[in-house]
Amino acid sequence: MKKNKIAIVDVGNGNVDSIKNILNVIGFDSDLISDSKNLDLYKLVILPGVGAFDPVISNLERSGFFDCIKNIHKDQFLLGICVGMQILVSNSEEGVKKGLNLIPGITKKLPTKTNFKLPHLGWNSVDYKRNNFFHHPNKFYFTHSYFVETSSEFVIANTKYNIVFPSFITNNTNIFGVQFHPEKSHVHGKNFFKNFFNYLQI
């Protein structure tokens, strides 16, 4: 069976319409899905996240998405955005709940100092670490106080705010996460999605 292309998980913790809109503008249809049974039908699942770690996990558990996403097929892709990326790892300093554990790592609080207040908010650079991945030298919009700590083998790109932290990660097969908001990064965001879909061949 031919799979539909893109699903955006809609269980009340994301700016789902913003993602759908920007994909529309670059010529990609997507469906907002709130029934986890339909997850199998899609080639790419986008997991938005605006909110705190535990409430986002609770919403996914309640709606049945947590287990479905945890067991996502090898031939399906997953892209977590912001908190959607932070829940891809095992756990977070922001909450007590367990993460999806799809990529080894922990979500931690960004350290602060003078001139580096939290949240990390605004436009910042993304520095690609890999030659075999699409390169995309530009700036993206960030708004977060926590970051994913993982080993360098899972890092596609880093960003610097007081410390250097991973802003684009992957399990090196089908799971991806971005700390920034491509859906809110105007021209840069449109290019990001175009390049990403092209890379995934969808």
Add this chain to the structure above:
Amino acid sequence: MKKRIIPVLTLDNDSMVKVIRFKEKLYLGDPLNIVKMFNDLEVDELVLIDIGATKNNKINFKLLHNIASQAFIPLTYGGGIKSKEDIKKLMNIGYERFVINSKFYDSDISFINELINEFGSQSIVLSIDIKKDSLNEFKIYNYLEDNYHEISLDSLIKKLNQCPLGELFFNFVDNDGVMEGMDLTKVSMISKKINNRALFMGGIGSFSDIKSFFSAVNDSLGVGSYFVFSSKKTRGVLINYLNTEQLNELHNNND
């Protein structure tokens, strides 16, 4: 990290307006049109404040939805937010950050803490409108009743320093819409006292005002009149933003 220079736009029912000193209202035009222009100018983010929402006890979700669907930039909304449900709806239609004002002063810090636990500290912004009283002392202004809140600015700041808010949004009421420069003495004083991030607004009338702000403090800047009027004198509506040269000048000076 880019400096944040943010157009702050005021909605009043279905219109976009600019308010002078929180009183006189000038009509700017159709909100959808104006937001689309700012989106095309590739501004870094937008803040939208509906000054009628609390008075009318109604958030204009339909208009806000239409606005969000044509802006591919970060959006902050304030006006009439009273519950988690309000925020959930706004989040769904494409807003990331939420400005709380009246409800905070009614219910104190517990409401803010509740929102932070649910939505994360990065999404919650508290607006603090400050105005000089007859003795020239800065007080926290209550625009609904045109008087002052009881709590002093200093004790409010002390209290908020214990609370990990996404941002404090300081509006200088006396300078609002006047376009004659900011009160940078007071801005710097506040900036030194707070632990949270801050967005300051009130008085920007020229590019040199913007430069002065960033030489004084390391916070973010909200701009109203200067990005919607052609000049201080005529106040003809002209949607504009900094040009590339100006942006480069700001970013090269301090990076």
